[in-house]
Amino acid sequence: MSAAPFVVIGAGQAGLQVCDSLRKLGYAGELVLIGAEATLPYQRPPLSKKFLAGDLEAERLYFRPATYYAKLDVTLLLDREVHRIDREHHAIEFTDGLRLAYAKLALTTGARVRPLQGPGADCPDVFYVRTLDDGLRLRARLRDVSHVTIVGGGFIGLEVAAMARSLGKEVVLLETLDRLMARAVSPAVSAYFADLHRAHGVDLRLACGVRGLETDAGTLRVSISQGPDIDTGLLVAGIGVLPNAELAVDAGLEGRDGIVVDVHARTADPDIVAAGDCTLHDNGFLARQVRLESVQNAVDQAKIAAASMLGLAEPYVQVPWFWSDQYDAKLQMAGIGMPFDECVLRGERASGSFSMFYFRAGRLVGADSINRPVDHMACRKLLAQGTIVSPAELGREDIDLMQLART
């Protein structure tokens, strides 16, 4: 009798990486990858970027063509939803009642959008950007409207705003806090991007929220907390995501704000690991428990999860990094710079190419770089190596950061 398969629930970036890593580490047994969406695993980042301008066919978002999964010897079960995990019997149960035994289980269930609340929030003119279906619907509808309202001044909202402006749409963007990307960047960088969006014609309203929505003769009327109603063609909400931890929680595992895992991506169950957007994890680099929403975390944590499934306890110590494309500005973030007690500017803001390096208790903890890829890469290296650097050094353009990172 052959052993039960290794099962991965969630066919996104992390799920695919778990499968790739398992095979690379020499796992030769049966491997099943389950996805609730009906498409092959695909990249999400382009959905809020060039995909909306109509430049990419859906197929170009796939990580790999269909033939890859047969080559990897992975059984791909798409458009299948898992209803529950029966830990006691080492089996999962699908919504259609079928059961599948597992020897080891990886949960890479990702996250879902936080839904807009309030009157009218469920009307069909409200769009989210998370899935390929979302992207296709929004792209099609964008062609028909001339005015777009965006709720949420985080990465999704800002990227969609930039794409909508590039399509010639009038854009209003509402953010409830007093600055943009408040979770991720410093006030100085928030201000830079506020200026950038306004310079591109976005009607940016900070400290402003949505109170309700109403459809009136083909127009969407948005009632807001500060100022008169806005008549718009469609509304895009980018107000955060909620980790898909329910399967784990229902099975008795800890799942507040994400499936709780240790630095080896292991849950409290010896046969269950988790990786990616769905986890609240002990991050070896940050030395604290955190939930990260990024491609980097999905990929790097998935590698750790795969190792754990094979009994190889690798710690997750990779430097977090992230990027966002808005107009001609490529924002790259290395490490987690917030909160900081000292920061140093490298380059000049007015040039559109500069970096802010962040220090905490004398140590470099992160950097935000705008069109300064060398700074970004150097910072990632410096952080990975734990190189001691001073703010003064980083601010001096005559000091080669890459050289510093190589010593």
Added chain:
Amino acid sequence: MPKITYIDSKGISKTCEVANGLSVMEGAIQNGIDGILAICGGSCACSTCHAYIEEPWMTTVGSPDEIEASTLELAVDRQPNSRLSCQIEVTDALDGLVVRVADNDG
């Protein structure tokens, strides 16, 4: 359609038709070439689509721009003919191109 020859990390050579407008990386992914990982999906933020451009193609393909050059700093065993294949757009001028996949699995 331009033909690109990929030599993977095991030395196995495969010649594929890759449509104009795709990147050399996408051509590798679509044709199942081992060793091109493209973790960041072609946004010049990792180095796992690293490949070496075989002479005499370096002149036609060209050198990396500043953004790509800095990302290549992350690449394993960078050589003068290293490129990130996600940054090379396939055109008729590249018909016959030969690239050698770098060790991106490490």
